[in-house]
Amino acid sequence: MSIFVILGLLVCIEAQGSSAVTTVFVQKGDDLILNVGPKAYFVKWKFNERVIVVFDTEGGRIIDPGFTGRIEFPVKTFSVKLKNLQEADSGVYAAQVSRIMGGGMLTLAEYKVTVQGPVSPVELTVDSVDSVFSRGSDSCNLTVTCSTQHSHISSTFRCVSRTCSQEGGEQSELTTSGASLHVYLMYGAIICNHSNQVTNDFKRIEPFCPQCAGSEGSSAGTSVYLVKMVVFSVGLIIMVFAVITVHLMEKFKKHK
Incomplete structure (x- = not known):
């Protein structure tokens, strides 16, 4: 060449x-x-x-x-x-x-x-629920912690009638490994996400107040509902029985 x-x-x-x-x-x-x-x-x-x-x-x-x-x-x-x-x-x-x-x-x-490398697994835990739940309220303050091996973020959510908002908006933190740790609301669920540019791991919970109220509030609500259903059913049975009785008596009189 x-x-x-x-x-x-x-x-x-x-x-x-x-x-x-x-x-x-x-x-x-x-x-x-x-x-x-x-x-x-x-x-x-x-x-x-x-x-x-x-x-x-x-x-x-x-x-x-x-x-x-x-x-x-x-x-x-x-x-x-x-x-x-x-x-x-x-x-x-x-x-x-x-x-x-x-x-x-x-x-x-x-x-x-x-x-x-792959990010370490995350954990999403409920730290506290406002004491208003013990009275069966349909609103609540829920505090959660999104954590990984070396980092964690805490955030508070307020839920009213199954509609939630996050205090201060989305929370994020850069971990020691260079990955990102986020906790945020998406489609009515709390998401804890740990990710870098190649992998991610996440957990989710649905923070609706009927779920957060605990067994006591939930049981109380269920008991009231059951009592109402029983009373309604008994009343309906009595009314039907009364109508049938009147109908039979009228029929018996005509036949006699």
Whole structure:
């Protein structure tokens, strides 16, 4: 290949090259393909300024011993596939090509990779219920705690006639692992959610006052309802019996 063809190719690459960084989040243990757009010569991949792969002009590859067995080449280009990523593999991966004129390196592709493990499970517990429930009220104040391994959030909800609101709005906190812990209302339920960019775990409860009132309030309401039903039923039976009795007496008189 002539020097003019190589120069033309590199000028084309420089025009197409981009300094934009692509942000990627990967779950721990997964694989990741890093693609390179235009073809070039003398390409090398770097991880945090450490050269991990070099492609020579004849299609051969030189791999950093620390990455042997952890890099594959899925297609006949300069793309690479990183295997079984761990948190320590988080960082900046860049594909570069040497400039013929002017020295320095031209970046063909750059990825900021963040490897995250699954979030820890969450727990959603009811801390307190306003004492008004013991009197069978249809409104209540409910305090809950949304917690995970190293973080927790407490929030209070007020429910009136099965309609609830959250004091202060949605509550959130950034955990030590970089994940987010949220507690909020959605479709009438309290949600406790722990999530990062790749996984999440959540719990939910429905904080309606008839459920929050406790067994005493619920039993009292049920007892009143049962008493009303019994009284109504007995009254109805007596009325029916009276009508039948009158009808039979009239029929007996006519027959006599």
